[in-house]
Amino acid sequence: MGPPTGGDWFEKQAAGTLDISCSSYMDWFFGGLQFQLEHHLFPRLPRCHLRKVAPVVQELCKKHNLPYRSLSWWEANVWTIRTLKKAAYQARDAANPVVKNLVWEALNTHG
Structure with a gap:
């Protein structure tokens, strides 16, 4: 694989996901969603095997x-709320306006 370069698909998955640590009896409750990175790397892997690949x-x-x-x-909920708050402040920042394109206009229709 070589040293990380920042643009690799695997690196982007690792940087953009968050797992929730819990005991195995909570696997049914979370339905495999507690293993986000593993799910993103192996999307077709049955969720009952995600816990097994997590150490790898x-x-x-x-x-x-x-x-x-x-x-x-x-902790995951607190982290998520802080991340959303940070993103909202960045979006609200007038010094760095959001690029307005066709998708922006479609989602923010007026009239």
């Missing part, structure tokens, strides 16, 4: 110095 993915991330975020349910 963790080691791969560690080997290549990539982020592997795994937080408790509470």
Whole structure:
């Protein structure tokens, strides 16, 4: 794989996902969604096997110095709310206006 370059698909998945650490008895409740990185890397893998590949993915991330975020349910919710708040402030920043394109206009119709 070589050293991380920042543009690799695997790197983007690792940077943009968050796993929720929980015991195996919660697997049914989360339905496999607690293993977001594993799901993004192996989307066709049955969810009952995601817990088994998690240690392999963790080691791969560690080997290549990539982020592997795994937080408790509470911590994950706090992290998500902070991330959304940060994104909202960035979107509201008049110094860095959002590029207005056809999609923007379609989602923000007036009249």
